[in-house]
Amino acid sequence: MRPFPQAPPIVNDLAVVAATVNGSGSQTANNAIIRAIFRMGIPVNGKNLFPSNIQGEPTWFTIRVSKAGHTARPARVPILIAFNPRTAAADLAELPEGGSCLFPGDGPWRPTRDDVALYPLPVRQLAAAGNFEPRMRDYAANMVYVGALAALIGIELVELHAALAHHFKDKPRPVAQNFAVIEAAHAWFTEHQHSALSTQHYRLAPMAANQGKILIDGNTAAALGAIFGGVSLLAWYPITPATGLADALSTYLARLRTGPDGSPSYAIVQAEDEIAALGMVVGAGWAGARAMTSTSGPGISLMTEFAGLAYFAEIPSVVWDVQRVGPSTGMPTRTAQGDILSTYFLGHGDTRHVVLLPGSVAECFECGYSAFDLAERLQTPVFVLSDLDLGMNLWTSPPLTYPEQPLDRGKLLSAEELERLGRFVRFADPDGDGIGARTLPGNPHPLAATLSRGTGHNERNVYSEKPEDWKANMDRLGRKHETARRLVPQPVEELDPAAELGVIFYGSSDAAVQEARSLLRAGGLPTSALRLRALPLGEPTRAFVARHERCVVVELNQDGQMRDLLRLHCPEHATRLLSVAHSDGLPLTAEFVAEHVLLAVKQELPA
C-alpha cells in the first residue's frame, strides 16, 4: 500500500457505499449507521440500490453525510464496504483514488489497487462476539463493517446502540448480540488499523442539525398523511416500489383507527389486480368513504379505464403512483419520473387529471391528506406521483405537521338540504366552478337517487345522447379543470435577481437540482428555480417562464415529459424551454445536473 500524504480532514462531508448481497440482513446494518449519524446531529440520508430479487443478488446502499444538508445521490463515493465478493472487483474499480475499502480479510476476494487504503477485516472472528446461533451468523457479519466503519469515520458507539434499540424495538437480546459484534469490530479496528485512522481524510463530528427532525421514508410518510386525511379504505395490489405504502397503512391504521371495542374503522382489501383495486376505490368513493390505492406504473396502466370513468362520473378517488422504470420485469426496483404524461391524461376521451408532485417526505405526508380534500372538493380522481427514491429511501425531514384545515368533504347534499332546495340537479354549476353537489347512497330523500355512469348524461344525470347535453357537460368539466388549477398546491419559486436562467423541476429531483444550483452559482451562473408541485399547471408557472430568457426543465425520464407539458402550457415560449431529461434507473446527481444544464444552455447559444 502506498503511504498517503497527510491532509486536513474533511468533516461531515462524505459518502459510503455498502456493497452486499440482498437478503443478508445488510439493510439493518445500513439503517443503524444512518440512524446513529442522524442521532449525532449530522445531516445524513441513504439510498438503497437493490435488485428485483428476494435473496442472493447484489445490492448497494449509499449513505451520504453532508453538513450543508445535500441529499442527492453522491457522484463520488470515497468509502467502499466491499462485502459482496461477486461485485467487489467492479466496486473497487469505482472507488476514487485515495479512497478507503473495507472488506472481509477472511473471504475469497483480494483487492488489487495500491492507490486506495485497504482494510481487511477478520469477519468470522469478530462476528463470533455476538454469540449468534449458526443460521444468524451471516447477519452478524454485517455488524462487523458497522463497527469498523464506526472506528474509521467516528460514529459514536452509544448512538449505534440507540439505533439498534430503535430497530429492534428495544428487544434486549438482538440489541445486545448485534452491539457486541459492533463493539468487537470497533475495538479490533482501532487497535490494528491505528495508522490508517491517522491518515483517514473523512471524519464525523457531532453537530446540532437534526434537532426536532425525523428520519423517515416517503412511503411511510405518505401512509401517515393518508391516515391524517381520514383514509377509510385501501384497496391495492402488491407492486414494488409501492408495497411499503400499503404496509405502513396496515401498521398505522391498526394503531390509529381501531375503536375502543377493538373494531377497525377502516378496511384494507388486497384486490385481485389493479383494475379491481381502483374499481373498489371508485365504488367506495361513490358510496361516500375516503378510499385510495397505491401502485406503480404497470398498475396505473391497468387502472386507465376506471380513471376515465371516475373522471367522467365525477367520483372522488385517490391513487398513489410510486414510480419506477418502465413495464414488466428488469428494472422494477429502479427509480424514474416516467409516468407524468400517462397519468395526467389517463383515460380516454379528453381526460386531464389532478396530479400532485411531492418533492420531499414532508410533502408526501401533506399530499397524503390534501389528496382526499382535493378529490372530494373536485369530485374527481387525484393522482399523487411519488417515486422509488422518495418512497423507499430514508430522508431527514422536519417533523410532520398536523393539517391546518379541517377535512373538506366537498359539496354534499343531505336529505334536509334536499328538502329545503326542493330539487336536485346533480351536474348543475351554481357556483361557476364546474362542480355540482352530490348525494350519497343511503340518503332517504325521494329526490336523492341518481344513476352514475361515464358518458351520456345530462345536467340532471339522466341518460342523454343529445350533442348539446354532452357538449355542455364537457364545457363544465373544463371549468372544473380551471378550478383545479387554482386549488392544487402552487409551485415553489425562488427568484435570483441576478439570474437570466430558470430551472424548472419537480418531485424527488429537488435534491439534485438544488445542489446543482449551488454548484452553478459557485461557477458564476446564478439561476432562478421553480419547483412544480402539481398538475394542472397554472399562472405562476406561465409567469416564471415568461420572466426568463431560457428555462431548463430537469427530470428523471428520457423524453422530457414535463417539458412537453410546459410547452403545451406556454406555447408562446415553447422554444425557451430546454430539457435535461435522463433515465438510467438511478436518482440524479448534482454534478450531472449542473453539467447538463450548462450543456443545454450552450447548445442554445448562437455559435
Add this chain to the structure above:
Amino acid sequence: MTIAPKGATNAIGLTKADYKGAASTLCAGCGHDSVASQIVAAAFDLALAPERVIRMSGIGCSSKSAAYFFGRSHGFNSLHGRMPAVTTGAHVANHTLLPLAVSGDGDTGSIGLGGFKHLLRRNVPMVYIIENNGVYGLTKGQFSATSDLGASLKYAGTNQLPAIDLCMEALIAGCGFVARSFAGDAKQVRELIKAAFSFHGSAVIDVISPCVTFNNHDESTKSYGYGKAHEEPIHDLTFIPHYDEMQLEVAPGEVRDVRLHDGPVIRMRRLGLDHDPADRMAAMLLLERSRAASEFLTGLIYLDERRPTLAETLGLGAQPLAALSAAQLRPPPEALAAINSEFG
C-alpha cells in the same frame, strides 16, 4: 300468490311504481325486461326502503337495464366486467346498503370472470343476477362464453368452444346461494330474488334470459321456445317473509323449508328429482349431470349461509365507513406528536 291491485301500497306505503325506473330501451320481448319487472315486484313485496338498495351493473344489454328499475335508489352503471369491484368498494364503504346487480354472460362470464369469482370468494352480500342469453347483443351477435357448443349464429358462424357454467363457477368460488332460473318463469324468478335479498352473503341467480334479436331460434338453449319446452324446475319455490311455526309442512321428501338467518323461510316443494340444496357435492353433481344430459334444471341449487360476509371478515363495526365523522376520520394532534417522536 295474490296480485297486488294497481296503486296498492306495500308495508312502507310505496306503490309498485315507486320501484320502477326509466322506460326500457331494450328490444320488445327481451328477457331482461321480464327480469326487471320481477325485480320490481320482489322489492315491492319485500317492502324494501329504496334508499337502502343500490343498483349496480357493468356494460351490456343486461347492465343497461339497471336504469329500468329502482328509480328511487342510487345506482352505478360502471365498466364492462367491473361491477364486482365497484360493488365490493360500495359494500365496504357502507355495509348497510343492499346491492342488487344485473350482469350478463359477457360481462360476468368473459371480461369479468375473475372479478365475479373474487367477489364471491370475498362473499360481498348482494343479489347478483346474470341475465344469460348466450350472445353479445349490443355489439350485434357474437358468441359469449356461455354459448352452446356447436351453436350457429348468423354472423358468428359455429361455436367450437364449450360453454362455461356460471352456476358451477359460483359454487367453486365458494358462493353460498346459487340458483338458476328462466326469464319465462316469472314466479320462480321473483321468489328467488326475494330469497336472494334475504340471504346473508353473495347470492347468484343465473337467469336464462332470451335475446329475441340474435339468439332466439329454437335450437338455442337460451331461447324462449327451448326454455318453455325443456325447463324442469327441481322444486316449486316460495319465499315466506314472516314465518309462522304453524305453517310448517311436514312431508318428508316433498317439501323442504330452509330458514334464513334473519327469519324468513324458503319453501321448496319437490317437483323433479330429490335435491338437497344444503349439499355442495350434490349441487355440483346436479349441474354436471344436467350438463351431460342436456337438461335445463332450474331452482335453488345450493344454499349455505355460514360464511361470513366481507364486512364481517374485515371486522367492521355497525357504523358504515362512509358515515364516520371528521373526528373519527382524523386522529388527534397528540397521535402525530407521538409518531414524530418515534421517528426522531
